[in-house]
Amino acid sequence: MSTPSTAIPKRQFRGLWLATVANLDWPSRPGLAPDAQQAELRDWLVLARRLRCNAVVVQIRPSADALWPSPYEPWSAVLTGQQGRHPGYDPLGVLVAEAHARNLELHAWCNPYRVANHADPTRLVADHPARRHPEWVITYAGRLYFDPGQPAVRSFVQDAMIDAVARYDIDALHWDDYFYPYPVDGQTFADQASFAAYGAGFDSLAAWRRHNVDLLVAQTSDRLRAVKPWVRFGISPFGIWRNAATDPLGSRTNGLQSYDAIHADSRRWVREQWIDYIAPQLYWHLGHPAADYAELVRWWSATVSGTSVELLVGQSTYRVGVAGQDPAWQDPAELSRHLTLHHSYPQVHGDLQFSGKDVRADRLGGVSRLVADHYARPALVPVAAGRGGVPAPGSTPPPPAITAATRTPTGVRLGWLAATGAAVPTAYALYRCPGTDAADPTAFDDARHLLATVRSTGTGGSFTDATAAPGSAYTYLVTALDRQHRESPAGPARVLAAGSDAFSVIVDNRTPHGFTASAAWGTSSWSAGRYGTDYRFTSPQPVSDPAWFTVTVPAAGSYRVDVWHPAASGYHPAAPHLVQTTTGLVSRPVDQRTGGGRWRELGVFALAAGRRPVVGVSRWAPAGGHIVADAVRLTRVG
Structure with missing residues (x-):
């Protein structure tokens, strides 16, 4: 640190x-x-x-x-x-x-x-307030002033x-x-x-x-x-x-x-x-x-x-x-x-x-x-301490979600979405940390990793990082700012691994437009091994009711799929995880009783380009404990 x-x-x-x-x-x-x-x-x-x-x-x-x-x-x-x-x-x-x-x-x-830098009221337009109210005006040192x-x-x-x-x-x-x-x-x-x-x-x-x-x-x-x-x-x-x-x-x-x-x-x-x-x-x-x-x-x-x-x-x-x-x-x-x-x-x-x-x-x-x-780095405007008071609940925008980090001929193209049903941000702050490890907690205390600020369009934004070195590995994060410049926590990081075609994305159960589940999936923050603030859970049933993680896949290719979940003895020993591949739906069981609080590889799969539900967690399993949906990560490997 x-x-x-x-x-x-x-x-x-x-x-x-x-x-x-x-x-x-x-x-x-x-x-x-x-x-x-x-x-x-x-x-x-x-x-x-x-x-x-x-x-x-x-x-x-x-x-x-x-x-x-x-x-x-x-x-x-x-x-x-x-x-x-x-x-x-x-x-x-x-x-x-x-x-x-x-x-x-x-x-x-x-x-x-100040009324004029001269002393002649007749040079003012006829309906000027100084002409309509000459009693308001004082001439001093060759100039006209209101009294x-x-x-x-x-x-x-x-x-x-x-x-x-x-x-x-x-x-x-x-x-x-x-x-x-x-x-x-x-x-x-x-x-x-x-x-x-x-x-x-x-x-x-x-x-x-x-x-x-x-x-x-x-x-x-x-x-x-x-x-x-x-x-x-x-x-x-x-x-x-x-x-x-x-x-x-x-x-x-x-x-x-x-x-x-x-x-x-x-x-x-x-x-x-x-x-x-x-x-x-x-x-x-x-x-x-x-x-x-x-x-x-x-x-x-x-x-x-x-x-x-x-x-x-x-x-x-x-x-x-x-x-x-x-x-x-x-x-x-x-x-x-x-x-x-x-x-x-x-x-x-x-x-x-x-x-x-x-x-x-x-x-x-x-x-x-x-x-x-x-001024070598960008800077956020200081928070206006005397205006706006303490933010009311829900008035400070929640973290946005990065939807894309793609290498282009002009740099890394980033896209993100604001959380729906919440206060609309005024602006966003973009951060870039070197490498693919989790960001240093002090990385946001000064401007060393502040990449840019971008005005909000209401639903999200985009930015091209023209200073990104080709093939280098980076971790990108985005925060939201309200009009008093109060800053939200960072949304889930987007990791861009080394390599000219590197692509990696994390989708959390809180990612706006990135996760869908029925009312049968509850929300909990009980387990310390969760990714982010909470996770979703449900009981196994022989019904078609999966929770889906939606991803924008930038190009057809081979992608490693990792999943994150908290672990507990009361969770399911073989929670079904689904991947929408180019050849059809593939299922992989995950023992959620152990191995929590870290990324676990499901495998490498051939995926088509486009935005759609890619990874699901199914309820269709025998009795055996709660099934958890928390976060997934896709990384291009070929």
Whole structure:
């Protein structure tokens, strides 16, 4: 047995920010034809998947506008170049479908208060909410903002964002660091009238502003839980809450304090558990004199400790290899060292890279270095501790069953089925262990054997293992994941023996679509020698009532048939086992009083290709004890 490795975690959030504001990442420019926009989007998602990311964070409401047909705000100008103009398709609908098809989570990124990056309301479409309610709007430093101090504004921006959550199958609502605007010398945010109207009981404008932001966070959290309890709520604030010189609860830093400058009490959001994850923008290098990356990781790790809030880290990929940045960012290993540091902080559950165009540019090979060092294996998304609660009985999907593992010119083709009559999985995790022995129990504690994740189609799935070495022996297993990423136990293993035409399959009495028996066959888990969780049993009778194991035989040939059963003195000394061969039905007796808890060979038989009942256990036998049907294994030998 081996020790799980922190260097290849099984669960690690790996996100890619895609900014739409000012066409920073996608679409590359306004006015592209719908087909071209969608092609660009697919290219971004393919890139994310190639880098073994498991989430994309895409800006769907950049500036009080929308990338979906919102009843509250106009179509965004980033799509067509003209605010309010229909782009000819539903970008958010396409985004959800295309991301999920690649088993990427879709985090819908919204900016709560920004109206426009200019100061001219007449440039907004005529029915824009900022024009219909000019009393909601404040001009500051050449830009337009909604006033966070007005209850009507808070209600409106929540309505606008929750609309996307209610109508689309998104995985999380995500905000960045824009609350009250960052301070600009010589400029005043003119909300004194709102403070006079709504600030009773607050001894300072700053405290009231923080209260306004806190209200927006808490109210949005409550509304999310009411609309879709499984959708997570995450915020990516400025990386410094407060400096220790100002507040003993702060970090050992000396930089802008978001608590004071933009009135974002991000520490409180965590401690109150209003959010599900916090992704502070730690856009400094290791050893930075004013804001050391290592110190901020330490501080945020301590801040989330004891809460259900996940800590993700926003990485400044945009700094790597850029002229004028600190010399540390000219080292292609800087980002990789950040993730190495995380091994010492189990509170850190993953990272987000800002932003797409910088990840794609891969300046100095910094992204390639990070991927090689830390994303060499796939990873499951961490379980959302704060959403969904404890799973109700039957809500977590049961193990799936592998139905095929066949060598093809392009690799090993796997197929599997979900269990019928149970919760439908959201995704599957595929594992490949070397050799044909039973998997090491610790093999699933890290990602060393995690082969891939695949989105559920509802009934099962398929995957081609293109990395399988020709002729090598492997053991494949598949688990099911629900939408909170809780994982089922693995279903029965599929063993692929060495050899170019090797084929082996195990069918258990629990294998979906693989076992059938009448009501006369009971279910028991009494014997410790069983295969899997239980087995079936019945009494001998002179009736035609066999239990059948159904197998997809990939090609006509010779197959060894092995059976597994528990053993007990009260079981039958000659339980009839039937094999459907190319020349007819063959019967073989098995003494089930002994030899249990292991594979026992029935013989080698000529089988035809196709899916059908292949091995049966018959009741037609003289009295002599219970007859058991538990599991069978077919292995091609010629």
